[in-house]
Amino acid sequence: MFFLAPVILTVLISFTSMDVVGLKWEWNWGENYIRMLNDRWSRKILFNTLFYVFTTLACFNVGMALVLSILTTHVHDKVGSVFRALWLLPRITPSTVYAVMWLWATAPYPFGLWNWLLVNLGIVKGKGIPFLGYSFVELFGLKIVQWPWVIIVLVNGFVGASFGMIIFTSAIKSIPVDFINAAKVDGASTWQTVRHVILPLIKWPILFVTAYQTLSLLTSYEYILLVTNGGPGFYTTEVWALYSYHRAFEQYAGYMEFGYGAALSSVLVAIGLIAAVVYWKVFKFRELMIEPKIEVL
Numbered sequence: 001m002f003f004l005a006p007v008i009l010t011v012l013i014s015f016t017s018m019d020v021v022g023l024k025w026e027w028n029w030g031e032n033y034i035r036m037l038n039d040r041w042s043r044k045i046l047f048n049t050l051f052y053v054f055t056t057l058a059c060f061n062v063g064m065a066l067v068l069s070i071l072t073t074h075v076h077d078k079v080g081s082v083f084r085a086l087w088l089l090p091r092i093t094p095s096t097v098y099a100v101m102w103l104w105a106t107a108p109y110p111f112g113l114w115n116w117l118l119v120n121l122g123i124v125k126g127k128g129i130p131f132l133g134y135s136f137v138e139l140f141g142l143k144i145v146q147w148p149w150v151i152i153v154l155v156n157g158f159v160g161a162s163f164g165m166i167i168f169t170s171a172i173k174s175i176p177v178d179f180i181n182a183a184k185v186d187g188a189s190t191w192q193t194v195r196h197v198i199l200p201l202i203k204w205p206i207l208f209v210t211a212y213q214t215l216s217l218l219t220s221y222e223y224i225l226l227v228t229n230g231g232p233g234f235y236t237t238e239v240w241a242l243y244s245y246h247r248a249f250e251q252y253a254g255y256m257e258f259g260y261g262a263a264l265s266s267v268l269v270a271i272g273l274i275a276a277v278v279y280w281k282v283f284k285f286r287e288l289m290i291e292p293k294i295e296v297l
Contacts, residue, residue, distance in 0.1 A: 014263035020256040032263035041235050049239040053217040060157025061213040065164025073172045091162045099226035102155050106131035148237050155223045164209040171202040211279040215272050240268050
């Protein structure tokens, strides 16, 4: 009920021209969705959203989380516990404090930590790299990706990786030690043990974190709002959820389009539902819920 009521209300508002002037329920029957199709920025923002979700998911929320969990379970238990506790600091730090720390780190020379180090080490000159400006990561003279996107993925990734790290660590520690010892007796290396024993046994946690974090990233915009606010310029790092927020609650001269913002949100809900169904079918989550056929006497 607490989930369905806001969704139904949002969908209803999406079929109106409701704005900050009067808050009237003036039905326009789909004009917001037609406008969305003709919106010159909607395709760019959709691409931004897909890039943000899959890059952060692969590099951090699943990829880095898996690496961290494997590494910290292959060292002394106390050392691993301390490292995981330190990695959790970004998640438990207030969002505004965490964002301000990143803004300080990426500021121009001499105020920003990274540029201060780069300039004093002689790696770059002047005010350093404009991490949150119009600049690109270049490789062999080719422009790979804009620096603001790198910062956004890092900001979100260091927080997002902690969730998967805890889930994967718990799953690895639940593996019977006899399986690991048997692999070692058979002459398996650490990499072979990880590949052929650990990863197959934690398949379900990996699939769960992948599905959950995909849906979480689709609706995530908090750190983007605090660090770049969708900039620099026109929608460089704007994602769908942030675009919906901007249209509904934050526009020039205080003009707010609740109807159009609700339509954007409704599309995001639909994308999330489709992704959930696809994950349910492709990852075969139903098998995870089936009771084992082995009877305990």
